[in-house]
Amino acid sequence: MSERDKNSRPSGDKKPFKNGGKPRFKKGGRPDGRRDTRPRDARPMDSRPRDSRPGKDIPLTSAQMTRQLAASAVRNVRIDGLPLETVLSALPGYNELDPRDRAFVRLIAATTFRRDGQLKAVFKPLIRKEPPAFIRAALETAAAQILFLGTPPHAAVGETVGMLKSTKATRGFANLANAVLRKVVEEGSKLAGMEAPRANIPGWIRGAWERSYGRAAVRKSSLQLIKDPPLDLTLKDSTDDNTKKWAETLGAAVIMPGTVRLSSIGNVAELEGYTAGDWWAQDVAATLPVRALETALGDLAGKTALDLCAAPGGKTMQLAAQGAKVTAVDKSESRLARVHENMARVKLDAEIICADALEWETDKTFDVVLLDAPCTATGTFRRHPDVLHNRTPKTLSQLVKLQDKLLPKAASLVAPGGYLVFATCSLQPEEGEPRIAKFLENAPEFRRIPGLALPGLDAPDIVNENGSLRTLPYYLEEEGGMDGFFISVMQRKEKE
Numbered sequence: 231m232s233e234r235d236k237n238s239r240p241s242g243d244k245k246p247f248k249n250g251g252k253p254r255f256k257k258g259g260r261p262d263g264r265r266d267t268r269p270r271d272a273r274p275m276d277s278r279p280r281d282s283r284p285g286k287d288i289p290l291t292s293a294q295m296t297r298q299l300a301a302s303a304v305r306n307v308r309i310d311g312l313p314l315e316t317v318l319s320a321l322p323g324y325n326e327l328d329p330r331d332r333a334f335v336r337l338i339a340a341t342t343f344r345r346d347g348q349l350k351a352v353f354k355p356l357i358r359k360e361p362p363a364f365i366r367a368a369l370e371t372a373a374a375q376i377l378f379l380g381t382p383p384h385a386a387v388g389e390t391v392g393m394l395k396s397t398k399a400t401r402g403f404a405n406l407a408n409a410v411l412r413k414v415v416e417e418g419s420k421l422a423g424m425e426a427p428r429a430n431i432p433g434w435i436r437g438a439w440e441r442s443y444g445r446a447a448v449r450k451s452s453l454q455l456i457k458d459p460p461l462d463l464t465l466k467d468s469t470d471d472n473t474k475k476w477a478e479t480l481g482a483a484v485i486m487p488g489t490v491r492l493s494s495i496g497n498v499a500e501l502e503g504y505t506a507g508d509w510w511a512q513d514v515a516a517t518l519p520v521r522a523l524e525t526a527l528g529d530l531a532g533k534t535a536l537d538l539c540a541a542p543g544g545k546t547m548q549l550a551a552q553g554a555k556v557t558a559v560d561k562s563e564s565r566l567a568r569v570h571e572n573m574a575r576v577k578l579d580a581e582i583i584c585a586d587a588l589e590w591e592t593d594k595t596f597d598v599v600l601l602d603a604p605c606t607a608t609g610t611f612r613r614h615p616d617v618l619h620n621r622t623p624k625t626l627s628q629l630v631k632l633q634d635k636l637l638p639k640a641a642s643l644v645a646p647g648g649y650l651v652f653a654t655c656s657l658q659p660e661e662g663e664p665r666i667a668k669f670l671e672n673a674p675e676f677r678r679i680p681g682l683a684l685p686g687l688d689a690p691d692i693v694n695e696n697g698s699l700r701t702l703p704y705y706l707e708e709e710g711g712m713d714g715f716f717i718s719v720m721q722r723k724e725k726e
């Protein structure tokens with residue numbers, strides 16, 4: 231064993247997973263004993279189970295590697311509470327895979343999250359003692375391939391068992407995995423079929439949705455979770471003629487003027503119009519905050535607009551395409567890099583500022599302030615099923631507190647007579663109406679603009695009893711659904 235391997239092996243513990251698969255060094259510490267001071271999402275994530283012993287490992291084949299990466303991704307999303315994309319790109323080996331293998335790893339992990347409740351139901355009668363988290367993830371990802379992705383069972387079982395055998399720390403679970411996965415091949419379809427798709431939504435989230443939107447709405451929405459999501463494109467020129475032209479060019483459906491839909495995501499950068507900057511990818515629901523503003527104002531051309539929390543820039547592009555003079559603020563430098571890229575590609579201008587919105591100071595006020603607030607993003611589960619598994623009631627309450635601070639700050643930057651839009655891509659009721667009610671209690675200079683019509687969108691019940699817009703994932707059901715969004719438009723009095 232090399233010096234490095236000796237150092238990375240936690241001392242005094244010879245049995246694999248004695249502690250349930252948790253890292254054997256102190257939380258926040260590193261195997262060499264020094265404290266890792268980097269932020270959690272900046273630390274490298276190991277694709278191996280954390281207490282594996284590299285010196286004894288057998289090299290993985292590429293097929294085994296894809297299974298190991300998928301299982302590691304599922305485990306790490308659950309344990310570290312980070313987005314799947316962040317976890318994947320931090321896994322050693324992932325970025326070096328060819329694009330097809332990368333897509334397969336992502337598909338396996340996403341399908342595991344989409345089918346969470348059904349997979350739990352499959353394993354319940356098959357596993358007596360809960361295995362460590364990585365082993366559990368390896369079993370679930372293998373079952374997702376067998377039951378939902380059409381992978382030949384012998385390949386899914388063989389590669390998973392081979393992958394477990396290759397590492398000393400997981401070798402002891404290879405026989406168990408082999409036996410359990412063979413049962414999955416025999417009985418899995420029946421067991422999965424007995425569980426309703428709504429069980430794929432974690433209980434605490436499902437309960438909140440059912441209380442707010444009713445059981446039927448949640449059942450219908452859960453059917454969107456198990457489907458491949460479509461791809462919506464927002465057109466820079468949103469006229470009817472241009473919308474029809476792009477629908478024909480791309481073989482897409484018209485969802486509303488300015489939005490066309492392709493039935494699957496594919497490689498966006500290869501589509502006609504991407505390089506020329508004629509459109510950008512954006513779910514139709516995410517376009518509604520700016521469309522609601524347009525309805526309230528009539529015309530955005532020449533108005534000053536502040537897009538607070540702007541990255542990656544979907545709404546900045548919309549505002550600029552409508553002729554507004556846009557200032558875009560976000561605190562994430564890496565996400566703002568995407569705003570710069572996007573604005574350059576679509577050939578639109580905005581002043582782009584990297585700052586914490588709560589601390590950012592300016593003498594200016596704006597005709598329009600759009601606060602697309604940081605939120606749990608549970609409304610985006612069609613494209614990001616991991617959001618249902620890396621959020622907790624604690625993260626929800628932290629985000630609500632942040633929203634309660636950001637709203638008055640955004641309001642302070644609205645000119646007299648100007649408009650304030652609050653939006654979240656969340657289905658959690660706490661991240662919608664109660665935030666507006668709380669804000670308005672202390673801001674009598676603002677009033678709601680209720681019941682905004684959205685021309686051309688064929689989704690009923692979009693305006694709630696308070697006049698806010700609330701979209702649910704099963705709207706546009708036949709066409710592939712839409713993200714869950716909450717949107718409220720308010721206006722500041724001319725004189726106070």
Ligand SMILES: C[S@@+](CC[C@H](N)C(=O)[O-])C[C@H]1O[C@@H](n2cnc3c(N)ncnc32)[C@H](O)[C@@H]1O
Nearest residue numbers: 539540541542543544545560561562586587602
């Ligand atoms: C929902 S996303 C915004 C999506 C964006 N409006 C769009 O349409 O593409 C929320 C953004 O808020 C940013 N953010 C979170 N807290 C912030 C803060 N205190 N100040 C500024 N930006 C913040 C995050 O970096 C993230 O980019």
